Amino acid sequence: MKRLLLSTVIASIGMTGVAHAADDVPGVDVSNWTGEIDWPAVVAGGGKFAFVQATEGTNYRNPIFDSQYGGAATAGLIRGAYHFAQPHESDGTAQADYFLQNGGNWVSDGQTLPGVLDLEDNPYQSKNGKNSCYGLSTKDMVTWITDWTKKYYEATGRRAIIYTTTSWWRTCTGDSKKFAVNPLWLARWGSEPGELPKSWKKHTFWQSAEKGPLVGGGNAFNGSESRLKELANPPAEVRVSGRVGGRTSYAVTIANTGPHPVTNVKLSGRAFGGQRVVKAPGCTFSGTAVRCVVKELPRRKKITFVFTTKPRKSKGTVGMNVTVGSVKLTLKAR
Template sequence: MISGVKRLLLFAVIATFGMSGVAQAADGVPGVDVSNWTGDIDWASVASGGGKFAFVQATEGTNYLNPSFDAQYGGAADAGLIRGAYHFAQPHESNGAAQADYFLQNGGNWVADGLTLPGVLDIEDNPYKDKNGKNSCYGLSTADMVTWIKDFTTKYQQATGRHAIIYTTTSWWRTCTGNSGKFAANPLWLARWGGDPGELPKSWKKHTFWQSAEKGTLAGGQNSFNGSESQLKELANPPAKATVSGTAKSRTTYTITVANTGPHPLKDVKISGRTFGGQRVVWARGCKFSGTALKCEVKEVPRNHKVTFTIKTRPSRSKGTVGINVTVGPVKLTLKAR
């Protein structure tokens, strides 16, 4: 802060660039979901029948592994299908982070191979009421269920850079989460058997996947992706994503931060800037500068990492608005103070 009668106006600017959202389409892309109960699968037949993707159960709770997972998951990929793994939640047995860890270690990890969809949290009506004595919500309150889901999805996002897909029904979501609206960032895989998806849970304005039938012409459950095949491929392997922010800390000090908020390393990040208001750059570690111009380069910003540059300037006057215009990829920021 500047002392005396002068007042500093701080401008912090944040912008994001990268992956576009999944657009809706009139006709969905067909796919299937399978588990050990499905048995042996003729994946070539699924592909020739029009199937483009498959979800395969990997885990349940923290003590069940699908014994057919490797064969089913690998078979789907060998047939040219985009595949993803899902975890059947048992919220009464352990916390969400623990079950996310178990899932990640046993088939649920996302890899950038162009064939792998984000992992799925299958959270639905308790099918073991007679065995575990719990109600449809596994004995959890709505607040505790929201916390459980948040713990799972946060752990998964931190580990992979991807938002886990959530599989659920509208009725269960309303009853067991209080129709929470806190999970809009997670793609929705809606389960509703019938001719249309119907009303969605509060968190979502659109579904990404829809399970419309338990059985059909293809092996396993019958599903569709709400978009085009190219958008399905983008969901499996989205572009890099970054958040760029900047702050005018004083008339002579500015910071620019590039944070990798996506699933891939950021490569060859270039930052350019030019001061205004009668000032010149006098210091910027790791950057080249001359007069009013500034250029910085970063070879790589790993996933979940960020890099911050501090720029110091020397104004030619003590009053009036000063600042710097900054460009990082498609993002343009204006940082100013007076």
């Protein structure tokens, strides 16, 4: 199986502001407690991105989420939503679903970051009687996080960002290594990020202060502004695989495994070994050549083309060379 990355053209809002180091792109995080925000002032102060709390558990939605989230976008910021986890109240799937339905769904607009799962010390210990890990064992916590992130990925095609501290992760997940595919938003207030949880070799975002110089929390993206934009607008992704069904049958599957629908995907193939194509449903063919066009392939969908050939000889190597974009496959039979 091979992978093809396709460029996706999405109009995105231009960004301006005070220059910062290429490896330190500043941003903010806000919630209901932050109140209404002067987003143009955030941009003027050099801010490039914002995280906005959308939900908590399965019964709380930030009452000013729409104005905060929409205001950040209107000002030209790349923005993302986050969910404050309450693992003792309901399972991870249910809370991810609540988040998706209440502002956390990722959209392919070039301006929206993947959603965030906020995991930190239980702030309601005096009310709910649970410990810092919400009363869950490390095994149950890992299961809870797995369920949440799986649901989010299935719904959006994006890997959710995980916000946490190294100490909480070590205590409450046993320093699990199972979430390396999820970008890390590390919370550690101070001058250095410090040691990371074992799942990650680097952080993607760093919250270095509870109150930053702009508004809300002080944050930085670990990379350039172009990489930040790429996180909001990743390339489309198509996986191509082939299967040989004897000397006269060849199948090619094109699967959209990325977050965007893809259009106008072209396949070209040519039989070799002294054979010609005699059947190719959904495609055009002549002699040894075949051409197929996928006008549109939605996210998480796939299509399979089957080609039937007629060899001139009963022995010897035969097959097809197939090209889909930059991916080349050679399917052989004897």
